[in-house]
Amino acid sequence: MPEVPQNAGYLVAAYIVTAVILLGYTLSLYRRSSKG
Amino acid sequence: MSLLHRGRWITLLGLALLAGVYVRALAFTPVERLQGPAQKIYYLHVPAAIWAETAMVLVGLGSIFYLFLKDRRLDRFAAASAEVGTVFAAIVLTTGPIWGKPIWGTWWTWDARLTSTLLLFFLYIGYLLLRGAVRDPALGARYAAVLGICGMCLVPFIHLSVYLFRTLHPQPIILKPSAPSLPGSMLATWLFSLGVFTLLYVGFVIQRYALSLLWEERNGA
Numbered sequence: 446m447p448e449v450p451q452n453a454g455y456l457v458a459a460y461i462v463t464a465v466i467l468l469g470y471t472l473s474l475y476r477r478s479s480k481g
Numbered sequence: 482m483s484l485l486h487r488g489r490w491i492t493l494l495g496l497a498l499l500a501g502v503y504v505r506a507l508a509f510t511p512v513e514r515l516q517g518p519a520q521k522i523y524y525l526h527v528p529a530a531i532w533a534e535t536a537m538v539l540v541g542l543g544s545i546f547y548l549f550l551k552d553r554r555l556d557r558f559a560a561a562s563a564e565v566g567t568v569f570a571a572i573v574l575t576t577g578p579i580w581g582k583p584i585w586g587t588w589w590t591w592d593a594r595l596t597s598t599l600l601l602f603f604l605y606i607g608y609l610l611l612r613g614a615v616r617d618p619a620l621g622a623r624y625a626a627v628l629g630i631c632g633m634c635l636v637p638f639i640h641l642s643v644y645l646f647r648t649l650h651p652q653p654i655i656l657k658p659s660a661p662s663l664p665g666s667m668l669a670t671w672l673f674s675l676g677v678f679t680l681l682y683v684g685f686v687i688q689r690y691a692l693s694l695l696w697e698e699r700n701g702a
Contacts, residue, residue, distance in 0.1 A: 453518040455522070460525065462576065471492055
């Protein structure tokens with residue numbers, strides 16, 4: 446049986462990037478509405 | 482409760498549930514044996530891709546109806562959907578290569594699916610730039626509507642590109658004519674994530690729509 450690849454670092458990177466993009470956009474909307 | 486606050490609450494609920502998706506995907510969903518943990522990127526990448534494409538379809542539909550009816554609510558919705566679609570497209574274009582490196586051995590390849598998705602992202606950017614570049618809001622809305630309709634026409638091509646061309650990108654394993662090829666627990670995680678991305682899309686669009694209303698009120702438009 447082949448070994449399971451050890452590539453959890455890529456998984457963590459993708460999950461962090463997604464969270465940063467979504468939180469960044471949420472913050473951007475909040476700041477724009479506060480200015481408006 | 483104002484539209485803006487409603488959108489904020491929906492977004493916050495979506496972000497809280499996204500944390501639940503992370504926990505479920507990382508701790509309670511089995512690791513795929515051939516791809517390893519990197520396969521779990523799928524639970525974010527595909528829902529983001531579905532909403533990046535659906536957002537553009539909604540931009541196109543809103544644009545068509547705007548050109549016929551001249552109802553500014555439709556234009557506001559199209560602009561909001563385009564901005565949110567750009568965010569989801571950015572997620573697709575970052576998580577995709579992060580998955581591709583360990584699985585394909587390369588971050589990027591110029592195959593039909595990847596290239597057409599990059600084109601979708603550029604269309605979104607072009608749409609947003611065009612709206613900002615034209616001083617007359619009505620004229621800008623008309624130009625943007627035409628670009629939005631072009632973007633909508635690209636979406637079926639993106640979806641079918643894996644069938645029409647020989648690509649490195651995997652074929653759909655859920656959105657296909659036959660039954661999904663994912664085991665139940667993986668499918669449940671994916672559906673949960675799709676629901677959360679749907680909630681985030683709705684929350685973001687409501688907020689962005691409300692922002693357009695605020696700007697118009699401030700500028701007396």
